Amino acid sequence: MSNLDTYVKALSQADSALEIVTDKDACAAYVNKNYSRIPADLPDAILYPTSSAQIEQIVKLANEHEISLAVRSSQGEETYHGSSVPVKGKRCVAVNLSKMTKIMHIDTKNGVALIEPGVTYTQLTEALKPHGCYIEHPLMPRAEKSVIASLLDREPVMSPKHCWDIPDPLACVELVMGNGCVFRTGSAAGPGTLEEMLKSGCAINQPQGPYCLDLARVISGSQGTLAIVTWASVKIRPIGSASALCYAQSEDVDALTAFTSQVIRRRLGENTFLVNKKALAQITGMEDAVTEKMPEWTFVSDVRGNRYFPERYKDNQIADMKEIAEQYGVTVTERLDGIGNDVIDGVINQISKPGGYWRDRYGTGKMEQFFLSTLDKVDFYTKIAKAVVKKCGLASEELAVYIQPCMMGRNCHIEFLIPTCNGARAASAAGETETASDIGSYDTEQLEKMLGTALLDNHAFFSRPYGALTESIYKKSSTQTPFMAHIKKFFDEKNILNPGKLVYDGGRN
Numbered sequence: 001m002s003n004l005d006t007y008v009k010a011l012s013q014a015d016s017a018l019e020i021v022t023d024k025d026a027c028a029a030y031v032n033k034n035y036s037r038i039p040a041d042l043p044d045a046i047l048y049p050t051s052s053a054q055i056e057q058i059v060k061l062a063n064e065h066e067i068s069l070a071v072r073s074s075q076g077e078e079t080y081h082g083s084s085v086p087v088k089g090k091r092c093v094a095v096n097l098s099k100m101t102k103i104m105h106i107d108t109k110n111g112v113a114l115i116e117p118g119v120t121y122t123q124l125t126e127a128l129k130p131h132g133c134y135i136e137h138p139l140m141p142r143a144e145k146s147v148i149a150s151l152l153d154r155e156p157v158m159s160p161k162h163c164w165d166i167p168d169p170l171a172c173v174e175l176v177m178g179n180g181c182v183f184r185t186g187s188a189a190g191p192g193t194l195e196e197m198l199k200s201g202c203a204i205n206q207p208q209g210p211y212c213l214d215l216a217r218v219i220s221g222s223q224g225t226l227a228i229v230t231w232a233s234v235k236i237r238p239i240g241s242a243s244a245l246c247y248a249q250s251e252d253v254d255a256l257t258a259f260t261s262q263v264i265r266r267r268l269g270e271n272t273f274l275v276n277k278k279a280l281a282q283i284t285g286m287e288d289a290v291t292e293k294m295p296e297w298t299f300v301s302d303v304r305g306n307r308y309f310p311e312r313y314k315d316n317q318i319a320d321m322k323e324i325a326e327q328y329g330v331t332v333t334e335r336l337d338g339i340g341n342d343v344i345d346g347v348i349n350q351i352s353k354p355g356g357y358w359r360d361r362y363g364t365g366k367m368e369q370f371f372l373s374t375l376d377k378v379d380f381y382t383k384i385a386k387a388v389v390k391k392c393g394l395a396s397e398e399l400a401v402y403i404q405p406c407m408m409g410r411n412c413h414i415e416f417l418i419p420t421c422n423g424a425r426a427a428s429a430a431g432e433t434e435t436a437s438d439i440g441s442y443d444t445e446q447l448e449k450m451l452g453t454a455l456l457d458n459h460a461f462f463s464r465p466y467g468a469l470t471e472s473i474y475k476k477s478s479t480q481t482p483f484m485a486h487i488k489k490f491f492d493e494k495n496i497l498n499p500g501k502l503v504y505d506g507g508r509n
Helices: 003-014 024-030 052-065 121-131 147-152 194-199 215-219 253-265 277-284 288-292 310-327 341-349 358-362 375-391 444-457 467-475 480-491
Strands: 019-021 046-048 069-072 093-096 103-107 112-115 170-177 182-184 227-235 242-250 272-276 297-305 366-373 400-406 411-419
Touching: 003 019, 003 052, 024 046, 024 093, 052 069, 052 093, 052 170, 052 227, 103 121, 112 121, 121 147, 147 170, 147 227, 170 215, 215 227, 242 253, 242 310, 242 341, 253 272, 253 297, 253 310, 253 375, 253 400, 272 277, 277 288, 277 297, 277 341, 277 358, 277 400, 297 310, 297 341, 358 366, 358 411, 366 375, 366 444, 375 400, 375 411, 375 444, 444 467, 467 480
Parallel strands: 046 093, 069 093
Antiparallel strands: 019 046, 103 112, 112 227, 170 182, 170 227, 242 297, 272 297, 272 400, 366 411, 400 411
């Protein structure tokens, strides 16, 4: 009997309620929609736990039988970065948490909700509406996306004003480490069970601790290689009773980013981001003709008035924004030509509809690169991206640029998107010197690597590395990578969780 057979048998004996799928067709379908360009292997089996106890049992028995596990929590079968499917050559059992969809507790007084890993942004948003609250979320997140998976992966939320740290709005978590140990972080650490703490009035909203330890920060960005989260608390905020949209447009991105920095520094606006006109067309679903006559760059922010004197608070924020705008030669307006406020309001407040995710409008053959820098470097990195795109025979005006300020404006997420094998206009059609068909002699992975290398050589910080560039990024850090290997060994000595996903100590973990 193989290790897998004995493992499956042991799981069945330990908990007959655990759903175990070994059908080959089901395992093939599990990786059938892998759009990451990272080759994946079929899982040997798929497990569908529905409780923390089952997850703990799965991990402990995996250690005993030396079975590797690949974890997924979002709904649906699509994977875009390949972090939830087994790496080619690494035999794994898939652990699918998508059936753990309980919203365990909503506490509007302390601004926190407790959720399981299968809870999506769509589900949580709808559950919070009757309470007059919302959760800060990324720009139009995928309808099927797990809230916990998104936050652990450091996807930037749109509200830099309330984002004090990279994991925000993630607070406390319960972890099952790769070695099978269970740990609760922050104010969830105890004493007592979760039910006892809630009954005693514990808010479970402080992420640091116990003592000076912050394991949620350690596991964030680890792509499931250190621990499995069984539930988490997330911070929620009141929707507000008065709101307005503010815009500023300019051909000069430096002026617009300087204005944005001051707006966030003064704690004005709620959800704030910048896009070039190509990205504006993509996120709104508008035709290029609508945005073509606009200035190259657009600043978007919503202003909200909450509990006390909401209208006055809203009007004062708009007035302050206009005063700051004058200093930088830009104008704040409350409407965009050609795009209704209802469209932009939907961009800020709504979750993408199934099949309508805004990044998918570029098709599965798109090139995507994202990293962290500061607002004053946006123009510098955009010029690098355009030069690389042009060199590859693509029209640089097809480049969509999305800028998301983070952490009170101290840094920002910079993202470049361009269609490659899905119909970008050739450089020759734009009157540029290079001539090429759709992508010239470069495929999408080569373009990603070329652009990533150029950005990396110019000090871009890739906090969420994926794909072909991953090894180059880790090689840049001669001190951090060996230290990460020690952390991996400490929490997952037998390399059970997601083997092959991250680079540790010169080789794949």
